[in-house]
């Protein structure tokens with residue numbers, strides 16, 4: 001096989017996706033079950049210990065272990081039916097960080113996981129908008145069907161109305177009021193029976209199927225549920241959206257799967273369909289046109305930088321999403337931003353707490369490399385004979401702000417160094433007040449937990465105790481042009497004007513009301529809720 005043919009084959013068998021959900025919807029459980037069916041783990045429970053030691057395998061930092069939550073995100077890889085699946089782990093707890101958004105830049109599709117009893121929740125909505133912005137396909141898994149759930153028609157309406165996307169249920173639940181019996185598979189026109197696993201579905205189960213004209217059906221489901229199913233299916237067929245793969249690919253229509261990750265029900269049928277419908281790596285935009293994933297020259301970009309992967313070694317790891325070509329250990333690449341050749345000597349793959357050295361990888365794969373301080377988020381890495389840039393990674397607006405100073409004025413140097421390094425990793429955003437010194441910095445974060453992480457890391461890594469005084473702002477908007485920005489602030493006590501790290505003006509708002517007012521009386525200014533990369 002020629003090298004081009006090999007690249008084509010490898011790229012086409014890759015499916016790289018992220019799961020987006022609100023905390024507690026079951027993301028850890030679903031991830032674990034996908035790994036179970038993919039043969040990457042033998043018994044569920046390996047990814048996250050239950051209650052007693054409730055922290056995910058992707059926890060590295062001590063603070064995460066203390067809090068029992070995952071602040072970092074990583075990638076997990078397994079093979080399934082000839083496909084190579086990369087699941088990008090997006091932290092699912094309440095205090096998610098900008099990393100969660102950025103991880104979506106590395107995904108080719110997303111699985112939106114929804115708790116059937118709760119419907120579309122706040123964080124799902126935020127993450128959905130990032131997926132929508134990228135136009136990537138979104139697959140929906142409605143979870144926890146083994147318990148009482150909202151009416152499925154209501155759920156679908158909620159998804160379509162709140163998210164502005166069409167939908168197509170691939171299967172349809174039977175009994176959603178705590179009397180779950182299984183699903184009707186619309187494509188195969190068969191019933192898949194629910195078999196309640198009492199052990200949290202630790203092991204793989206086979207799906208029990210029944211044709212719709214089976215005489216046992218009424219006996220198994222009961223006359224009422226049978227009649228309800230027939231009525232529902234008829235309604236869906238008449239009034240529902242039609243399945244349209246082109247719309248799925250464009251992120252305009254989401255295929256919906258009902259299931260129960262905890263009991264394993266619906267996980268395998270989902271995975272089987274997902275690998276067929278989800279896209280393989282596609283071409284990506286650069287400042288010199290589109291870059292095909294099948295090109296033999298290597299390219300990729302840094303989407304995440306993680307410090308303290310191994311607390312014993314204070315190391316920084318840059319995560320690279322490969323976009324084209326074949327990656328081989330020791331490859332030399334051009335870091336276009338600094339115009340330097342860098343050898344990717346010890347490329348690693350992360351699975352749980354284990355790392356393994358990667359010998360080769362292709363578009364769609366994620367590799368982690370040691371960062372001696374040469375990488376920034378968004379850096380393009382390409383063949384040493386090329387020089388182009390992938391579209392920048394957008395900067396998302398922080399939602400929490402604080403004024404940060406060092407307690408000990410003698411440690412000002414370490415203070416600034418620590419803040420600068422943590423900001424480089426993208427964990428915090430630093431804002432300055434125009435014409436005011438840098439003794440006190442305005443720090444913005446997407447998730448409030450990042451403040452705790454900042455305090456902890458400043459003390460443990462840089463030996464600096466900080467004062468952190470929360471500021472009452474909750475919205476940030478980049479604004480152009482600058483002179484109008486000053487007018488907008490006017491005498492309002494609810495708005496402040498600061499500058500981001502690229503000296504771009506940013507307005508901070510205390511409440512929705514003052515934000516809306518600024519939008520209405522904008523005096524010709526443009527407000528951006530995602531930092532426009534072309535302004536850098």
Ligand code: G4P
Pocket residue numbers: 021022023024025026027028029030049050051092093143144145146147259260261262263
């Ligand atoms: P997250 O990563 O999205 O935050 O969610 P996670 O998987 O940790 O699941 C949150 C809770 O929901 C867990 O219960 C989990 O067992 C439960 N869960 C996940 N999928 C299902 C499902 O299909 N059906 C039902 N009934 N529950 C589900 P927990 O009580 O917090 O922990 P545990 O004791 O079960 O570990």
